Amino acid sequence: MIPMTETEHNKRIGEAIFYFRSNYKNPDTNRPGITQTKLAKKVFVTFQQIQKYEKGSNGVSSYRLLLISKALKINVSDIFCKAYSDMSEILAFCTPFETIAELNIKEEKPIIIKDELSTNEEKKQN
Numbered sequence: 001m002i003p004m005t006e007t008e009h010n011k012r013i014g015e016a017i018f019y020f021r022s023n024y025k026n027p028d029t030n031r032p033g034i035t036q037t038k039l040a041k042k043v044f045v046t047f048q049q050i051q052k053y054e055k056g057s058n059g060v061s062s063y064r065l066l067l068i069s070k071a072l073k074i075n076v077s078d079i080f081c082k083a084y085s086d087m088s089e090i091l092a093f094c095t096p097f098e099t100i101a102e103l104n105i106k107e108e109k110p111i112i113i114k115d116e117l118s119t120n121e122e123k124k125q126n
Contacts, residue, residue, distance in 0.1 A: 011056030012083035013065075018054040019082055020072045034072070042071035 004012075024034040036047040036054075043050075043064060052058035053068075060068070069076045084090040 006059065007056065009083075010059045013060055013079060014054040014056040016079045016082035017050075017060070017068060020074055020079065021050075021054075024072050039068070039071055043067040 021036070021039055022033045025032065026034055036050040040047040040050045044067070045064070049058065053060050053064075065076055065079065069079065081091060
């Protein structure tokens with residue numbers, strides 16, 4: 001069970017966005033961070049909307065969260081892990097899964113083997 005309100009959730013996510021925006025490794029300058037205006041342009045909103053996200057007064061849609069993650073060059077799960085770093089029961093949901101590309105399945109046999117399929121089809125015909 002998530003022991004908080006939607007408002008508290010929005011604040012946590014907003015603080016995490018602020019953290020990653022402030023610590024963004026900007027390739028154009030030696031200074032860390034990216035401005036709200038630059039982030040806003042990358043995610044197609046106004047800088048005021050970024051302010052509202054960071055303050056927690058507005059919730060962030062999943063689509064916008066994807067755009068923010070891409071702009072800051074982080075994973076979406078990084079935002080949630082930062083937001084809920086003090087709540088281990090919620091962090092369990094942030095454990096990344098292996099993607100199909102990461103799985104080493106070259107040596108694995110397919111689930112349906114052609115010989116088994118034809119054997120099963122032959123049995124059905126008899």
